[in-house]
Amino acid sequence: MTFSNRLIQWYLENKRDLPWRNTTNPYPIWLSEIILQQTRVAQGLPYYERFIETFPTVFDLANASEEQVLKLWQGLGYYSRGRNLHKTAQIIAFELNGTFPTTYTELLKLKGIGSYTAAAIASFSQKEVVPVVDGNVFRILARYFDVETDISSATAKKEFTALANELIDSKQPDVFNQALMEFGALQCVPKNPNCSICVFKDSCAALQKKKVDLLPIKLKKTKVTERFFNYLVLEDERGHSIIQQRTAKGIWHNLYEFPLIESDKELNEKEVKEKISTTTFLTNELISLKPYDEKSVLHILSHQRLKIRFWELKVEGMLKNGIAREAVKKLPFPIVIFNFIEKNF
Template identity: 85%
Template sequence: MTFSNRLIQWYLENKRDLPWRNTTNPYKIWLSEIILQQTRVAQGLPYYERFIETFPTVFDLANASEEQVLKLWQGLGYYSRGRNLHKTAQIIVFERNGTFPKTYLELLTLKGIGTYTAAAIASFSQKEVVPVVDGNVFRVLARYFDVETDISSATAKKEFTALANELIDNKQPDLFNQALMEFGALQCVPKSPNCSMCVFNDSCAALQKNKVALLPVKLKKTKVTERFFNYLVFEDDKSHSLIQQRTAKGIWHNLYEFPLIESEHELNEKELTRQVSIASFLTNKLISIKAYDEKSVVHILSHQRLKIRFWELKVEGKIEKGISKDALRALPFPIVIFNFIEKNF
């Protein structure tokens, strides 16, 4: 039995019943693929269901505001995915009359759709014979064929795509792609896979050579930057707060936050008071300032480690353009700020 036949047979017997696998609708497939980028299925599934309920069609998504989309995306991270999702929906609706591109190459022209996502949509909705290559595929092929190419290298994607292209089932490219990714997600997992129960344990090169734990090879390490955020939670006579929108490019673009002082180290109360005195957030007289918690909240992003502290600042009078605590909940915030609001307001 060939590699692809054995893989597809395994998939049909072991696959998870996921809603986007029961459709050829490119909108639903595209939505699921964007949500699942760098996201576990268990985390992404509730978001997919909420998006489909709120925006049943690409027309509904296109006609929503970006703020609505980001609010629904809240907590998924990598918010550029949500912004690109919205922009691409608008392109499909307003420039293409609601029709998705049908080929891999056409799909690549859309914002936020790279080679992986284009291949997934094209193969799952149109049965186009184009391989899907993601982290799971890197791992399965590297182990099965004993490929020692560094997967973080510039040539890796091309090499693994060529290999997958040789293996793909031309009659069932959709099933083959789903099977290869599912096999990596459920069976050929990153750490301590159960090789004794694997359908390929008689032919896997890494298993025969005792190299399962060594593959795939990834030499490049991500440099993590540490940053210190001090969020100023102002409160006036009416318990109104002040918020702002992050308009600069970078993390959390277009999401809301409390006024921010970023520092080079963790600030104590005296240091923060000095910083606030020279900033121009408000003209209201400051009554008191204190930290909500003794320790900072550590929030990990892919390339950044944020140490976040929230400070309560009571001020006299009414804050101009202040917002009530109830109104805060309707806006899209980074999840670390949303959790703070839920806990303290």
């Protein structure tokens, strides 16, 4: 039995019943693929269901405000996905009359759609014979065929795509791609896969050579930056606070936050007060300053470790541009700030 036949047979016996697998409509397929980038199905499924319920068509999504989209996206991370999702919906709705491109090549022209997502949409909705190639596929093929190519190298994507092209079932490319993705998610997992029950246990090269834990090879390490955030939670005589939008490029673009002092180390109360004295946003007299918690909150992103501390600042009079706490809760925030608001507001 060929690799693809055995893989598809495994998939038909073990696949999860997921809503986007029961349609050829490119809108829900595209939506699911964007949500599931860098996200496990268990985490992404509730978001998918909320998006489909709130925006049942691409026109509904296109007509929403970016703020509405980001609020619904809150907690998923990689917020550029949400912004690109919204922009692409507007292009499809208003420039393409609601009709998705039907080919892999045309899909690649849309914002936020790379080769993996384009291949998924094209194969699932149109049965185009184009393989999906991502980290899961690198891992499966590297192990099965004992491929020692460094997956962080410039040539890796081309090499693994060529191999996947040789394996794909031309009669049912959609099922083959789903099977490959599912096999990587459920069976050929990154750490401690249960090879004793694998359908490829007699033919997997890595298993025969005791190299399962060594493959795939990734030599390039991600550089992680450490940053220190001090959020100033102001409260005036009405209980109002100041909220600002992150407009600079980088993490959390267009999300909201409290006034921020970024430092090169953790600050104590005296140091925070000194920093505040050099800022221009606070013209009210400061009554008191204290941290909400003894320790900072560690928030880990893919390339950054953020040490975040929230400071309570009570001020005299009324804040200019102050916002009521109930209004604060309606805005989209990074999840670490949202969790703080849920606990303290």
